[in-house]
Amino acid sequence: MNNAQVTYIKPRKKNNRLWVIYIALALIYIWAFSGMPITGVKETAGQISKAIFSGIFSPDWDYVYLPDGEDLLRGLLDTIAISVLGTFISAFLCIPFAFWAASNMSKGKATTNTGKFLLSLIRTFPEIVMAIMFIKAVGPGSFAGVLALGLHSIGMLGKLFSEEIESVDPGPAEALTATGANRLQILWFAVLPQVMPGFISYTLYRFEINVRSAAILGMIGAGGIGTPLIFALTSRDWERVGIILIGIIMMVSVIDLLSGYIRKKIV
Amino acid sequence: MIKQQEKIIPTPQSKQKLYLTVLLMIVLFFGSAIKTSSSLTELMIGIPNMLDLLVQMFPPNWSYFIKIIPAMLDTIRMALLGTTFGAIIAIPIAIFSASNIIKSTWLHYPVRAVLNLIRTIPDLLLAAIFVAIFGLGPLPGILALTIFSIGLVAKLTYEAIEAIDPGPLEAMTAVGANKVQWIFFGVIPQVLAHYISYVLYTFEVNIRAAAVLGLVGAGGIGLYYDRTLGFFEYDKTSSIIIFTLVVVLLVDYISTTLREKLL
Amino acid sequence: MIEFANVSKTYPNGVKGLNNINLTIEKGEFVVIVGLSGAGKSTLLRSINRLIEISSGNIIINGKSITEAKGAQLRRLRRDIGMIFQSFNLVKRSSVLRNVLSGRVGYHSTWRTILGLFPKEDMNLAFDALHRVNILEKAYSRATELSGGQQQRVSIARALAQEAKIILADEPVASLDPLTTKQVMDDLKRINQELGITTIVNLHFIDLAREYATRIIGLRAGEVVFDGPVEKATDEVFSEIYGRPIKKEELLGVEA
Amino acid sequence: MIEFANVSKTYPNGVKGLNNINLTIEKGEFVVIVGLSGAGKSTLLRSINRLIEISSGNIIINGKSITEAKGAQLRRLRRDIGMIFQSFNLVKRSSVLRNVLSGRVGYHSTWRTILGLFPKEDMNLAFDALHRVNILEKAYSRATELSGGQQQRVSIARALAQEAKIILADEPVASLDPLTTKQVMDDLKRINQELGITTIVNLHFIDLAREYATRIIGLRAGEVVFDGPVEKATDEVFSEIYGRPIKKEELLGVEA
Amino acid sequence: GSTKASGGDYVPESLTVQFVPSQNADTLEAKAKPLEGLLKEKLGIPVTVSVSTNYNTIVEAMASKKVDVGFLPPTAYVQAHEKGAAKVILQAQRFGVDDETGQPNDKLVDFYKSMFIVKKDSNINKIEDLKGKKIAFQDVTSSAGYVWPAAALMDKKIDPLTDVEGITVKGHDQAVIALLNGDVDAAVIFQDARNIVKGDYPSVFEDTKVIHFTEAIPNDTISIRSDMSEEWVKKIQQAFIDIGKDEEGHAIIKDIYSHEGYVTSEDKVFDIVRDYAKRVKTE
């Protein structure tokens, strides 16, 4: 083969534009760092943190099970029930929002943007304000916690779901379009099978976050392990904190293992 | 036409597993509903009470905006640093947690366990420890946000890594790339967009939920939520929400433009 | 009948995929489109069922403009056009059968299809189609578990099951062995002849084109550079289509 | 020299991809592997550079067992084997050039490559390779913006830039037009002859196989059913490979 | 205060009680069941007790009639009363705290105090010295952590917002630690929050000194929804008082809430809270 003269033109990138961005970023970071005083380690650091850690590492095992209730095991069980239901609610309710906000699913930027805006709004609405709203509606207790979690999680799940939808392979949807399928059919046959692993994986992740949000629920008397945790923390009862943490970590790890297993089965 | 193979319609796999899963889901759902004494009718009856609160939130107290600007700037600043540090530390953790990159379970299980631990530590405890070590102020706040960001970014990123197209990885294996090259040429281009999006999301979460900053005496916007709720001044609460929303949308806008430009 | 009237397509990045195409394809024709890689073959095919929006012009199918069609009407038009994709476009995670059945959704109500309640005849159609491309035994496998050629065949089965009036095939045999190639092309030809289904195929093989086509259209850089019955598509014509004289031995298969 | 000793591969779902393969391929050979879709061609090819782990047996490349190789040694062995994939395996979001350059990473230190500091010669090699497959002008496009054939060519360019001692090509011309096909096959042949690079190609075209191969291996259901010089690969042999007599007119291109 | 909150005709068929822990409790348990049992026994109707750490939610829940009885801190009670959501029926009693040692004494009181502490070796010895100094406060909604101390400052003509550098911390324990760390020059805490930190920092009493005690702050209330019938108000009042006197009951409320007993109370007692709220600038 005669190797003809190889000529190539390196395309001119929009370098000047990029520079503006880099400089702006640098300025923002300089501003941010300027507000961060360098403080040394405190004299009391050793003593207090030693007290904290030695407390946490000698957990209050008695608390695991108390015959008259309100112990670690029952707290964790309550927490799981709240998170399961909250997660179910949000995982279902967020799906329409997610499709609404996904740029490759809705026609026109305006639709997508309103969807994204709504999700941002839900996310910005603090969990505690939602909790107050639901306590007014159904009274304090686990149900209010479930609702607050369920509604609040829509914001995050909706966002993550919509991004998952945005990254699907358009090929199968194209094929369905070509067979004359309507939008719902395209979603069902071409999009859902592709996004399902992502959806499930995000839902499981959110479930895990919800388990940990127990602390927020605890504040409003929703039961679960959050209330005793906050009480233990504010009264600096580190042994109690220690055992509760162990409980939560074990629970989260089990959930993580299970979700890893489930994901492997479905991906 | 060519004579074809015999037409034997194969039998589908048993759906037992699917049915079992669905059944388990239903049991979980209703079990939890009973355990938490949830009732839809109760919610329906209570909705007017709920709206009562929303009504009190309007109109927002616009003049409160000016008051919270410094706190908001502080929050943004600390959130920015916390997110940045967290996002950087999250990279190796995410890579070591991904089972399609690190094949040996001996490595990614311990790393994931550490990650679980990081994600489980409650804000209050982090605050107590960091305040004890560094005293009050922005530094413990930033550190607490860093820890939180590591958990969020690393978890989401490693799951994104596990879902990438294995084709290019195969190609990189075939050219004899070492692990680092394999990651840079096969993995990173595929997850970069995801990673950036998760980092920006974490930044947003840090701005919204910077209550931990209040716990360590670093001020921030979380304090104002407590204050306005404590005084039942819902019009002010709503103006904080709106302000936060504006900031979040702004960050979102800037980040999408940036992403389009850089990727 | 498919009519192209002054059809042009410019991609967002400025590449001109099609440049002022005017064509009329009659019912029952077996058209093969040839051209270099990047000539615009896929673009032309995909504009027929409006998988890509053309930039200007109009495409009329059996008297109805698909360019202007909307909603249910557009879906109806598309249902009658089957497509075999160059890159298969299978739902990787779904079973082969489900992929094939997805070709039938245009015929049923949304709810029925979503609940998976396809009528018995549809199931038979799907199994028939799979049988015809020789992968019936893989009906319940996931699409990921198939070899390249097997995936291509699933994609063909989907189009067959659709019972369309027009079939568009974008390099349907690119990954197939000669036997299956022959079988697929024969099948396309047979349904073309027996049922009078208009068939438009993108092909890279000149000899296959000559063997099966009733008409050959040559594309170059988005323009039609040849359009005529297969007898007129001489070697000189192919030279013209491919942009430079083709030596005898370069024509694949015309004796090594 | 590539030696297969009693190589078998069973996929986790029980499908037998390869069944007790014994082969020796000498340096400088141009081997074409033919067989029905699903016969195990890809499996065979991919076991050579150990992209799939074989279930039993041993594969020895130039005296070193790749089956037993580890770490740097395995990488070194792989660096010397270029591969062209059936499904391209490009990083869709990266530029064409970066995809091609990724073929060079085995030659340089980690830091150099991740910082993108490829030496001038590597850049030239990459541009040369792109030029050779006629898509130099797309060097800075993203892989997603290319047509199917163009993507295939990028994948070929990557393997060319790798300057390997063995090239494995899994249906390298499936999506290419005859001109580019010819060019690519010629290129493969040329580097095979000039540089003595052992080349193993999966092909579906009997005539292409006959034209380019020095040796043809026929696979059926994971077993070698023919192995011999191209002269011996008569039509009867192909019938055998494809599992039933092939009529004259079914051999693609042997006169339509 | 308004009087519309008195007298109603609501007769409960079951009772929802919510408890918000008082700031100045040194041991706390997040337990509801024991009190639930005691009340059920005394009242003869089903009772549910829950604990919350946020008094906004309990006030709102009382306002929308989702909670019948709430243990409210004084400031929260005043706000609930203003919303017409609650009226006070009882106040909790605790043992007083010895000003010298910071340890509980055996006087039953229905008020507590807040105090200013500084490091032992500090040259700040009285309120006036605090001008221009860094002080750890709680959030401005806190009686002991902000309102009462701020009033004390204002008595000495020191503006709590401008004349001192206030740092808001969360938790009285954090205020003590901030002081020990030297992050602040003084801290305001309830009497005597140093006990919480003692476990982690045993020498806290030796290393700090008190420079000022504030006026008395009324103890937590037990408040009841405003439309509760007179008869039931009496019944509930009596039930709580009985629990405090009953041996078993006393042990439980002491153990869990560090309450010693309950005495009847009236809205007037909380006028001082309203006065302070009016006087003290929060923004």
Ligand SMILES: Nc1ncnc2c1ncn2[C@@H]1O[C@H](COP(=O)(O)OP(=O)(O)OP(=O)(O)O)[C@@H](O)[C@H]1O
């Ligand atoms: N989405 C796209 N964005 C930008 N340019 C595109 C896009 N798709 C195709 N092109 C360009 O349009 C031209 C025609 O592409 P097309 O896919 O129609 O070619 P083709 O004839 O089908 O080629 P092949 O035989 O390789 O499949 C090519 O130059 C290609 O690079």
Ligand SMILES: Nc1ncnc2c1ncn2[C@@H]1O[C@H](COP(=O)(O)OP(=O)(O)OP(=O)(O)O)[C@@H](O)[C@H]1O
């Ligand atoms: N990952 C996998 N899991 C299970 N079975 C597989 C997998 N990959 C391939 N197979 C099966 O192994 C057999 C051989 O596949 P292979 O990909 O080697 O065929 P091939 O000869 O390359 O076919 P084609 O010409 O269609 O590409 C096929 O029956 C296929 O279904």
Ligand SMILES: [Mg+2]
């Ligand atoms: Mg094409």
Ligand SMILES: [Mg+2]
């Ligand atoms: Mg193959």
